[in-house]
Structure formats: C-alpha cells, structure tokens
Amino acid sequence: MDARQSDYATGHPDHASGKVRSRSDSEGGLPASSRWRAPIIAVFSWLLRRRPSSSLTRRILAINLLVLAVPVGGFFFLDQYQESLIDAEIEALRVQGEVFAGALGAGAVVIAPGVGQLVDPVRASLMLRRLTAPTQTRARLFSENGALVTDTQALIDPRGLVRVRELPPTDGFAPWTWLRDRFEAVLNWSPNQGELPIYQERVPQRASDYREAISALTDEAGATVRRHESGGMVISVSIPVKRYKQVVGALMLSHGSGEIERAMRAIRIDILQVFGVALAVTILLSVYLAATIARPLKRLAAAAERVRSGSGRYTSIPDFAGRRDEIGDLGRDLRAMTEALWQRMDAIERFAADVSHEIKNPLTSLRSAVETVARVEDPAQQKKLMSIILDDVARLDRLISDISDASRLDAELSRDPPSELDLRDVLSALVDIHAATSEVNIVMDVQPGSDLTICAFEDRLGQVFRNIITNAQSFSPADGRIVVAASRSNRRDGDVVMVTVDDEGPGIPEANLESIFRRFYSDRPTTGPDGKAERLGTHSGLGLSISRQIVEAAGGELWAENRRDADGRIEGARFTVLFPAV
Numbered sequence: 001m002d003a004r005q006s007d008y009a010t011g012h013p014d015h016a017s018g019k020v021r022s023r024s025d026s027e028g029g030l031p032a033s034s035r036w037r038a039p040i041i042a043v044f045s046w047l048l049r050r051r052p053s054s055s056l057t058r059r060i061l062a063i064n065l066l067v068l069a070v071p072v073g074g075f076f077f078l079d080q081y082q083e084s085l086i087d088a089e090i091e092a093l094r095v096q097g098e099v100f101a102g103a104l105g106a107g108a109v110v111i112a113p114g115v116g117q118l119v120d121p122v123r124a125s126l127m128l129r130r131l132t133a134p135t136q137t138r139a140r141l142f143s144e145n146g147a148l149v150t151d152t153q154a155l156i157d158p159r160g161l162v163r164v165r166e167l168p169p170t171d172g173f174a175p176w177t178w179l180r181d182r183f184e185a186v187l188n189w190s191p192n193q194g195e196l197p198i199y200q201e202r203v204p205q206r207a208s209d210y211r212e213a214i215s216a217l218t219d220e221a222g223a224t225v226r227r228h229e230s231g232g233m234v235i236s237v238s239i240p241v242k243r244y245k246q247v248v249g250a251l252m253l254s255h256g257s258g259e260i261e262r263a264m265r266a267i268r269i270d271i272l273q274v275f276g277v278a279l280a281v282t283i284l285l286s287v288y289l290a291a292t293i294a295r296p297l298k299r300l301a302a303a304a305e306r307v308r309s310g311s312g313r314y315t316s317i318p319d320f321a322g323r324r325d326e327i328g329d330l331g332r333d334l335r336a337m338t339e340a341l342w343q344r345m346d347a348i349e350r351f352a353a354d355v356s357h358e359i360k361n362p363l364t365s366l367r368s369a370v371e372t373v374a375r376v377e378d379p380a381q382q383k384k385l386m387s388i389i390l391d392d393v394a395r396l397d398r399l400i401s402d403i404s405d406a407s408r409l410d411a412e413l414s415r416d417p418p419s420e421l422d423l424r425d426v427l428s429a430l431v432d433i434h435a436a437t438s439e440v441n442i443v444m445d446v447q448p449g450s451d452l453t454i455c456a457f458e459d460r461l462g463q464v465f466r467n468i469i470t471n472a473q474s475f476s477p478a479d480g481r482i483v484v485a486a487s488r489s490n491r492r493d494g495d496v497v498m499v500t501v502d503d504e505g506p507g508i509p510e511a512n513l514e515s516i517f518r519r520f521y522s523d524r525p526t527t528g529p530d531g532k533a534e535r536l537g538t539h540s541g542l543g544l545s546i547s548r549q550i551v552e553a554a555g556g557e558l559w560a561e562n563r564r565d566a567d568g569r570i571e572g573a574r575f576t577v578l579f580p581a582v
Contacts, residue, residue, distance in 0.1 A: 362392040484501050506572075
C-alpha cells in the first residue's frame with residue numbers, strides 16, 4: 001500500500017461507505033433542527049420587540065432560565081450513553097470478526113510444502129470483500145509475521161492502487177453557513193475524545209502498528225478505540241485467524257463512529273427539541289409571572305411616589321382587593337396606610353386650628369388687660385387687671401405645656417414599643433398618692449390573685465389613670481368616694497383586663513359622652529371639690545384626649561358612661577379602660 005491509500009483508509013464514518021454524502025441525505029432533505037429552530041427564533045424575536053419593563057422581570061427571567069439550563073447542561077455530557085454505544089459496536093465487531101476469522105481459517109488457509117500453513121492472499125481478499133460488503137466494515141488481515149496480507153479498502157486495477165477521497169467544500173464564506181457548520185459540529189461532538197489516542201497509518205502497515213493486532217497474533221482478541229484527526233472515532237477489533245488451533249494471522253475489523261455519532265446526534269436533537277419547548281414555555285410563564293408581580297408593584301410604587309411628592313391629596317392607590325395574595329395584601333395595606341396618613345394630617349390640621357383658637361382667647365384677654373391697665377389710675381382696678389394678666393399668662397403656660405406634651409405623644413408612642421407590666425402595681429401607687437393628697441375618698445377594688453398583666457407603655461399608663469382620677473376628683477363632692485376597680489375576664493376574642501373608675505358626681509350629659517374626649521373640650525363646674533371657685537382656664541381640655549390616644553396605641557379602649565340606680569337616676573360617671581390581657 002502506498003501513501004495514497006493512507007489518506008482514505010482511516011475508518012472515518014463518512015469514508016466507510018466510500019460515498020460522498022450530504023448532511024441532509026439522512027434527514028429526508030430538511031435538517032431535523034429546522035423543525036424546532038423556527039419556533040425558537042420566533043420567541044426570541046418577540047422578546048426582542050418587547051423588552052423587559054423592569055429589573056424584577058429580568059431577574060425572574062434570568063433565574064428561570066438558569067434553572068432550566070442546569071439539566072440541559074447534560075447535553076454535552078452523555079459519556080455513559082456513548083460508552084454503551086461503543087461497547088455495543090465493539091461487541092458487534094467481535095461477533096463479525098469471529099465469523100469472518102472462522103471462514104478465513106476454513107477457506108483461505110493453504111499448506112505450503114516446507115513452510116506449513118499460510119494464508120492465501122487472493123482467497124482471503126475475495127472472501128473478506130464479499131463478507132464486509134453488506135456492513136461496509138473495513139477488514140485488514142495480517143500474516144503470522146505481522147505483514148499486511150489484504151485490506152478491503154485498497155482497490156486494485158490494472159493501473160495500480162486507487163484511492164477514493166471526499167471532495168473539499170467550495171471556497172467562500174457565508175455567515176449562515178458558518179453558523180450552521182458550528183451548530184452541526186456541536187451536534188456531532190463526542191465527549192472525552194481528547195483522551196483517545198490518535199489514529200495513524202504507516203506505509204506499509206504492519207501488525208505491530210496496532211496493539212489489538214499484536215494481541216490477536218498471541219491468540220487473544222483485542223479492541224481499541226482511537227480518534228481521527230479530522231474528527232470522529234475509529235473502533236477496531238482484532239480476532240486471531242486459526243487453522244487446527246494454530247494462529248496463522250490476525251483479522252482486524254475497523255468501523256467508524258458514524259452510527260454512534262448519528263445516535264448521539266439524534267438524542268441531542270431530542271434534548272434540544274424538549275429544551276426549545278421548555279424554553280418557550282419558561283419565557284412565556286416568566287413574562288406572565290413578572291407581569292402579575294412587577295406591573296402591580298410598579299403601579300403601587302408610582303402611586304406611593306405621587307402621595308410622597310404631594311401632587312394631590314386624593315391620589316388613588318390601585319385597588320387589588322380581588323387578588324388573594326401578597327400583592328393584594330400590599331395594595332390593601334397601602335390604601336389603608338394612605339387613608340390613615342390623610343386622617344393623621346386632618347387631625348394635625350384640626351389640632352393646629354384648635355391650638356390657634358385656644359391660644360387666641362388668653363392672648364386677647366391679655367392684650368385687653370395690658371391696654372386697659374395703662375389707662376387706669378385706680379390702684380384697686382390696676383391690681384385686678386394685673387391679676388387677670390397673671391391668670392392669662394398662667395393659662396398660656398399650661399396650654400403650651402399640654403400642647404407640647406400632646407405633640408410629642410405620637411413620636412414617643414411610635415418610638416418606644418409597649419412592654420409587659422402588672423397593672424396592679426401601677427394602680428396601687430396612683431391610688432396611694434391621690435388618697436394622701438385628696439380630700440375625696442379613693443378606694444381600690446381588685447380581685448385577689450387575679451393576673452392583671454398587660455402590654456402597654458408604662459410611663460404613659462400612669463398619665464392615663466392620673467388624668468381619669470383627677471377628672472373624677474374635680475366632679476366629685478367633698479365627701480364623695482371614687483372606686484378604682486380592676487378585673488380579668490374572658491371574651492370571645494381572648495382575655496381582657498378591665499379597669500373602671502367610678503365617681504359620685506353629677507354624671508355626664510348623654511350628648512357629651514363622646515365629646516369629652518375631643519381636644520380642648522372642657523365642661524367643668526365653677527367650684528372645685530373643696531368648694532372654692534375654679535379659675536377659668538385651669539384645665540386645658542387635653543387630658544382625656546391624650547389618655548384615649550395612649551390607650552388605643554396599646555390596643556385598648558377607653559369610654560365613658562353614667563352609673564344609674566334602680567330608678568334610672570344618675571349616681572355618677574364611670575370611665576372604663578379595657579386592655580388585651582397577656
């Protein structure tokens with residue numbers, strides 16, 4: 001065999017048949033990849049036209065595609081499947097080789113005088129060509145001394161050896177053709193080829209060039225997988241040729257990896273088809289998921305920005321009440337928060353108006369007294385006017401102090417969280433202090449052993465009951481009695497701790513049971529519990545309003561009612577404070 005033969009006798013899958021085949025021949029004209037390429041291109045074209053509208057959309061797409069790409073990574077790692085195909089090919093070649101070697105041993109071995117058993121090259125060539133014709137398997141027969149006897153890919157005619165070579169592609173470059181070739185190379189790629197030895201043919205060939213042939217000459221079958229420099233694998237199996245148990249040669253059958261590559265290509269195409277469908281579904285579902293999450297959030301964020309910038313009081317928050325998920329909860333909470341914000345702003349506006357009104361009264365009186373005192377020469381009148389001025393200044397001082405306390409209340413309640421405390425200790429301390437400084441009899445009535453633990457603001461809770469008890473003292477007669485009672489009871493929504501403060505005063509007009517909790521509301525008798533006349537402006541009217549605000553901030557309730565006897569006559573007022581029990 002000359003150098004021309006070595007270019008062809010490589011066992012490449014396309015060379016094995018001796019034909020020049022196009023890639024579309026085995027696929028029925030149109031490549032199989034075209035069946036799924038069009039839908040994928042259409043999906044990506046749609047995505048390019050409709051760019052993601054938010055970073056959240058892009059993140060959802062990226063995460064879903066990343067999760068999808070993990071199993072598809074096995075596209076390039078089909079080692080076990082390829083190894084099983086190679087093992088099957090080796091086993092098939094081994095069976096063929098045993099049949100062919102048996103036929104050669106029976107029909108192509110002659111006895112030469114003085115030499116012994118020899119392989120007849122002509123008979124062996126004819127037999128091997130006919131035997132390998134249906135399977136297009138390359139067969140080489142080596143003699144006992146390692147010389148090449150025959151090769152089924154060496155064609156002989158009267159002019160010498162003939163070599164068949166596949167024509168190279170035409171010159172020229174086209175981007176689509178280049179992409180197609182790269183795609184075909186990926187589909188035909190076989191893993192772990194870099195670890196295989198390179199297939200080489202020397203001229204002339206000898207059995208020593210192939211370790212499997214050497215094994216066959218030692219009466220042991222061998223098999224080797226090599227890679228070709230131009231791509232693909234060459235699978236070779238060698239079987240000893242024997243006659244009367246004497247090894248007279250080595251039969252080497254070689255086959256390219258065309259069938260294996262076609263099987264690998266087919267499974268990769270199946271994977272790509274499934275991947276394409278899964279990719280399209282994933283993208284569509286991701287876009288839908290992002291639309292149901294990102295778009296509502298974007299609308300809520302835009303509405304919140306309009307509220308923050310103060311572009312309009314009646315900025316509408318998108319209503320997602322129909323959604324029973326976190327977006328719906330967020331929409332409802334934002335609407336409630338916005339409504340509470342406007343209510344708070346309304347309350348601040350009303351508070352500012354009330355403060356302005358309450359301060360103007362003593363200022364007007366003070367201005368009038370100051371202007372008058374300069375024109376009055378009577379010392380008695382001057383003294384009376386100075387007394388009015390001092391009273392107005394004291395009233396302003398009390399108003400400013402109470403207003404300052406009320407304005408700080410919201411900030412303090414939001415900054416300091418409520419804590420657990422025993423209400424019995426708070427009430428006992430307050431009752432003891434008021435009993436020692438008041439002429440009114442104050443009695444504490446608490447159920448023995450009852451658990452009065454609540455969660456409230458300890459510092460402010462004392463202020464609540466001081467205001468209520470002080471209010472009861474101002475309406476009680478000198479010989480009256482105030483009863484502070486506390487108990488724990490069960491309700492459907494849980495245990496509660498109830499505190500009542502009862503007095504024996506004139507009671508509260510039914511129309512004013514709620515009005516008394518408004519800011520700056522005051523409706524007091526002209527004389528105090530000691531019988532002395534009370535000065536105008538002694539009370540700012542903020543105590544009960546502040547007390548209700550503190551109680552509600554701790555999750556409780558505060559209301560007022562009248563106590564009546566069996567005949568329906570008013571016996572006094574009752575203030576009730578209700579806290580959830582801990």
